[in-house]
Amino acid sequence: MQQHDIPAGWKLDGEGRLVKIENISEQVLEEDALVLQFIEQAKAVHHAMQQLKTALTHTSEAFIAKLVADYGVKRLEKIKGNIDFFSFDRSIRISRRVQDTIKVNARIEAARQLFDQYINVVTQDLADDGVKVLINRAFKPAKKNEFSVSKLVQLLNVEISHPLFRQAVEALRDALETDTSCVYYNFYQRNPQGAYELLSLRFSDVPVLAVSSATPATQTAEAS
Structure with a gap:
């Protein structure tokens, strides 16, 4: 109705x-x-x-x-990147932040096999023990058929020049793709001490103003 x-x-x-x-x-x-x-x-x-x-x-x-x-x-x-805009006197700043949600596609199996090949080749090299642990943790599903994206991304930042490792890293890059992107804007004002303070637009962060003893609710009730 x-x-x-x-x-x-x-x-x-x-x-x-x-x-x-x-x-x-x-x-x-x-x-x-x-x-x-x-x-x-x-x-x-x-x-x-x-x-x-x-x-x-x-x-x-x-x-x-x-x-x-x-x-x-x-x-x-890079238009999708994080960018700050400033007023001429630098007292106001607007920040744009882009947060991507990454998902793993079917190419992850090829990447896993290439990393396995790398481990097999360097298995006698004790200097690579830490990397082996990192690889094994990254490719251990957190849930059924689900990988931890953060652990996989860690492998992308490992600086190893071995050709098999570089090939595996490139395969891993192909296996990670952006699922969704969220854009956030934040507004800042410079305070007298020179630091930027956030002008929050989140309801829970906005302070309650001081009011007189006759609050709007009370005034409404009295008026009725």
Whole structure:
């Protein structure tokens, strides 16, 4: 049943049944009013944040593309990278951070076999014991048929020039691919001490302002 279909003097309960308002306790009605009042404000804030992020995303990406095309700005060449934007006086900073979710594809088996070949070749070289442990841990599934991406990525950063190892690393690179990318924007203002302070847009991080003894809720109740 739609909200506009509910008869005057009635409310719809959680089971979809009509209940007369006179049969609902005052405490439940007050709780209902509180929730309905603040959900509308929350929706408005959510919509405003959505508009802000959409505008900032499109504007910043267009700005980056223009700088790269017109001026060859190397620091912005990788549009998907992490970038900081500053005001002229450096008092305000907007940071864009990209967090990729990596998944393992079917090529992981080829990479595993190449690493096994490398281990077999250097098995008598005690200097490589640490690397062998790293390889074995990386290719031990954390769950059924699932590998720890973080442990696999560690292998990409190991500096070993052996041709078999380099071949295995390249196969591993092919086995890791970006599944999803999340873009985060953070806003900072420089405080009097010269340090940047985060202007948090997370609801849980926003401090509650001090209010007078007559709070908005009290004023609303008095007005009614």
